[in-house]
């Protein structure tokens with residue numbers, strides 16, 4: 001009896017173009033012919049990163065990768081590999097990409113199989129507290145390669161060729177930032193890893209550090225070599241104790257092994273890293289505020305230019321990148337900048353990590369190639385919306401981002417496409433909302449967050465967001481006035497233009513994007529005093545219909561005694577007493593209570 | 597002259613040897629998720645069950661390791677049992693009791709518990 005196998009067939013754009021669909025049919029036919037369908041499953045994956053050798057397929061266990069496969073090769077693969085456990089050597093492509101290992105363990109599960117793991121390549125398969133585990137998966141080899149074979153300028157060239165852009169939100173080309181820092185002539189330069197991660201609900205950076213701290217360190221050390229920095233800082237929020245502990249251990253282990261400190265790996269390059277704890281203010285993730293915070297001042301932004309690359313920490317040139325940006329570096333060096341730039345879209349290369357949350361079946365942390373559609377993320381990886389509810393909106397970019405309606409589901413993950421749709425890539429928050437979510441309320445939630453986090457330095461952000469929040473609050477309370485939508489738009493655009501830092505410049509986005517994509521919901525709230533999602537309590541009423549069987553359950557549930565009625569007869573809600581908590585609605589087993 | 601690349605190759609060989617000497621080649625390797633999210637879901641308890649079973653019941657052919665979060669948040673705590681040549685078995689929402697049963701049935705008798713695996 002043959003063993004169980006999973007065939008992962010690349011369903012990425014290049015492979016489809018090279019007729020991978022024919023392979024799928026051929027595999028199915030062959031499996032049926034050998035009556036193997038029950039023992040072998042087929043898993044369609046996103047781009048496997050070997051497009052040049054496409055169409056590509058992998059056979060699990062062992063993750064044997066076959067390249068340039070044609071339909072004519074399939075009978076041989078099935079009869080030799082599957083039936084006799086003899087891989088077909090002539091088709092094997094021996095590409096020891098760093099991320100392949102992850103799929104050897106997880107590749108057969110749909111949720112994982114559709115992803116591509118560069119940043120999270122080791123998360124979930126190695127012991128993050130053991131440097132030996134990292135070394136065994138070619139850890140610190142990229143650093144050694146750089147120190148042995150490359151000049152600092154070569155490293156920068158590679159990062160530029162890779163097309164990597166900053167993953168902290170703004171998407172600035174990483175190679176250009178490095179070049180700018182490298183060009184500065186000073187005695188001292190600094191380097192910072194931004195692990196502040198202030199977006200509510202985001203945990204991409206925490207997970208990366210907790211799962212594979214050394215990859216972040218290795219990226220930083222390579223960056224320091226490239227730009228000539230002598231000292232690095234990791235700015236991380238104090239609420240991440242486990243991540244901090246693992247970083248501390250990783251730094252100590254890396255020092256002991258000679259990857260940090262004087263004369264790294266016997267070269268004449270020296271560099272060390274320290275951890276700095278942040279108190280968790282959102283604005284401290286902004287680079288100039290963060291720098292002030294490390295210097296021991298209050299975390300307040302300052303106008304740019306000068307950019308930190310020119311004048312940063314202690315007025316010295318400072319290279320600052322996000323955790324995820326750093327984690328990409330070792331892979332770019334080892335797997336090659338050209339390879340990296342083959343993944344993704346024209347202007348957005350590589351992958352992006354997202355924290356998938358909200359009304360979605362498979363919540364979690366995912367990493368997908370740029371260019372994947374939002375639809376594919378929500379339905380293929382996320383498994384769709386639970387409880388047969390309808391999709392309503394996708395929020396990306398957290399408090400700086402926007403809400404996209406169903407019309408935008410075919411938008412590709414890419415900095416420019418998301419911006420064109422009215423949201424942003426941001427740092428990776430992704431919240432799915434169903435029909436029960438009120439868009440005005442969501443906008444209010446995010447604005448309340450940014451309003452609270454505004455540092456108060458500049459007036460448009462400090463006062464403007466307060467006024468916007470007042471308007472939004474009154475709309476959700478049923479006190480919206482004619483012209484409020486226009487007022488919000490005018491104020492929002494003003495705040496975007498006149499604020500000093502990115503916090504204020506992006507704070508109106510959740511409001512403006514919901515007005516753009518869900519304007520009628522605002523109008524309902526203001527003109528009809530109705531919240532169709534039933535989320536704004538002040539605008540929601542409850543009524544008992546004649547489906548009522550008189551079970552008395554709601555009467556017992558009502559906290560204010562607003563419901564009257566005798567057993568087995570129709571019940572009634574006293575609208576004067578009702579506080580619109582919705583408890584009766586949730587309690588009734590006979591769908592007899594109507595929300596309006 | 598030894599280059600950094602020579603040095604790293606030597607270090608990797610040493611690291612792999614250290615891992616092997618800890619029993620990496622055991623028939624079964626067990627990975628328990630230990631990240632903030634996993635721990636919040638109760639993975640420390642699960643880890644404890646595996647640790648004490650390996651110690652007290654002399655499970656010599658099992659290599660136990662912690663791991664970071666693979667990403668399936670709503671199915672945590674997760675545990676993988678990896679055997680060479682087989683598709684790794686991935687368990688989700690593992691409790692103390694389930695861990696106990698995984699030890700008795702999967703680790704000791706080699707029977708994976710299908711109902712608990714992540715599809």
Ligand SMILES: Cc1cc2nc3c(=O)[nH]c(=O)nc-3n(C[C@H](O)[C@H](O)[C@H](O)COP(=O)(O)O)c2cc1C
Pocket residue numbers: 165166167168169170171172194195196197198199282283284285286287288320321322323325427501502503
């Ligand atoms: C209000 C505000 C909050 C920010 N928070 C973060 C953060 O938590 N993490 C981060 O990496 N970047 C954050 N940024 C972006 C940083 O200012 C900076 O652009 C980034 O760290 C640069 O790294 P990158 O090029 O690798 O993205 C924030 C920006 C603003 C305006």
Ligand code: SF4
Pocket residue numbers: 283301453454455456457458459461462499500501502503504505
């Ligand atoms: S925009 Fe807001 S957070 Fe930024 S400096 Fe002005 S007040 Fe402070």
Ligand code: SF4
Pocket residue numbers: 544547548549550551552553554555571587588589590591592593
């Ligand atoms: S819970 Fe429903 S069926 Fe029961 S009394 Fe109330 S409205 Fe009627």
Ligand code: FES
Pocket residue numbers: 010011012013014015016046047048049050051052054055056
């Ligand atoms: S599309 Fe198949 S490997 Fe890239």
